Amino acid sequence: MTADDEDIRAKLLDAALMHVPFDGWTRASFTAAVRDSGIDPALAEAICPRGALDLAVAFHRRGDAQMVARLEAADLAGMRFRDRIAAAVRYRLEATQDKEAVRRGVTLFALPPHAPEGAKLIWGTCDLIWTTLGDSSDDLNWYTKRATLSGVYSSTVLYWLGDTSPGHQQTWEFLDRRIDDVMQIEKLKAKARKAPVLGALLAGPNWLASRVRAPKGPDRDAEPGHWASGS
Template sequence: MSSQENQTDQPSDLMSQLLDAALLHVVFDGWSEATFEAAIADTGTNPVLARAICPRGAVDLALAYHRRGDQMMLARLAQSDLSALRFRDRIAAMVRYRLEVADDKEAVRRGVTLFALPQHAAAGAKAVWGTCDAIWTALGDASDDLNWYSKRTILSGVYSSTLLYWLGDDSPDHQATWEFLDRRIDNVMQFEKVKAGLRKNPLLKPLLAGPEWLSSQIKPPAAQDDLPGRQD
C-alpha cells in the first residue's frame, strides 16, 4: 500500500495497520523505535502521519495492542452466558478471557518489560486500570463512591499478578494459571467477608460511620478520559 493511499485512511485504521505490521517485529526488537520504523516501512505509511498518530512511537502501538485485547475480551463476553456463575466466578472468567485472547505471549512479555521502565510505568498502570474498569463495567458495576476505585484497584492487583504468572506458565492449557487466579480471587473474597463482618459488629459500627460517610462523598470519574493516570 502506498503512502498516498494511507494518508486517506482513518486514524484508527492506520493504527491497526501499523500495529499488525509491528507485531511481526516485536519478537525480535521489542516495542522499540526499530519496530516502529519497520512498521512504517512495511505499511508504506508517511512517517509524518505515523508520528502524528503515534507521538511516542512503539509505546503507543503497545498501548493499542493492549486496548485491542480489551476489545476482544468484551467481544468474547458478548458471545458467552455467565448468568449461572457466581459473581466471583464471572470476574475470574473475564480475567481468563482477557489472557486467552492475547494470542502472542511474546508481544505481551515485551510489553510488560516496556511498561516496567520508570518513564512508561504510568502509561502501563493506566492500561491495566482500563482493563479492570472494562471488566467491572461489563459485569454491571453500579458503585458510585470509593468502592468504584477500590474494586478496580484490587482487581488490578489480581490481574497483574495473574498476568505475570501466566507469562511463565507452561502447564497444559495454562491450568496452573487458572488455579492461581482462583486463589487470588479467594483471597479478595475473604477480605470482603471481613469488611462485611466489621459492618455488622454493633461495637464497631459507630466507629465506621465517619469513614463510610467520607467514602460516599468520593465519586467516580464523569467520563472515561477522566480515569486516574491520565497523561495530559
C-alpha cells in the same frame, strides 16, 4: 482520531508485531513497521507521535476490545459473580495470541517514564471488566473494586507469562486462588462493619467514604471523581 487513522494505526501494529518479539516495543520495531506496512513515515509519526509506545498501548487496547466482545457474547447468567470476574480475566489473557509481545510490554511499562501509562492501562482493563459485567456502584466501591481487580489481574498476568502447563491450567487455578483471597477479605470487612465497637470506630471514615463518587462523563479518565454534596 478518525476511523482512517485507526485503520492506519492497526496496520502499523500488525506490522510491528512481527518485530516486537526480537526488538521489543522500541524505535527499531516502529521503524520496521513503517517500512513493512508501506505507510508514509510522516503520516505514521503523526498518528503515533510516541512511536512504539503508542503501538504498545494500541496492542493492549485491542486485547481489551476482544475481551469485551467475548464477554458480551458469552452466556454468564448461570455463573456466580466471582466466576464471571474470573472468566473475564481469562478471556482477556486468551485474547492475546503473542505472549512475547505481552512480556515485552510488561518490560516497557515497568520503566519509570512509562509506569503511569501501564498503570492506566491495567486500570482501564479492570474498569471495562466491571462495567461490562454491569457494575453500577457510584461510591468508594467503584474505586476499591477496580483497585482490587487490578492487583489480581496484574499478578495473574505475571504468573501466566511463566506458565507452561497445558492450556495454562495452572494460571486459571492461580487466578481462582487470588479471587478467593479477595472474597475472604470482603467477608472479614463485612463482619468488622457489623461488630458494635468497630462499627462505632468506623462511623467517621465510613461517612467520609460515602461522600466519594465515581467519575462521570464520556471521558472518565480525565475526571478523578467528585465529592457528593448534601448532608
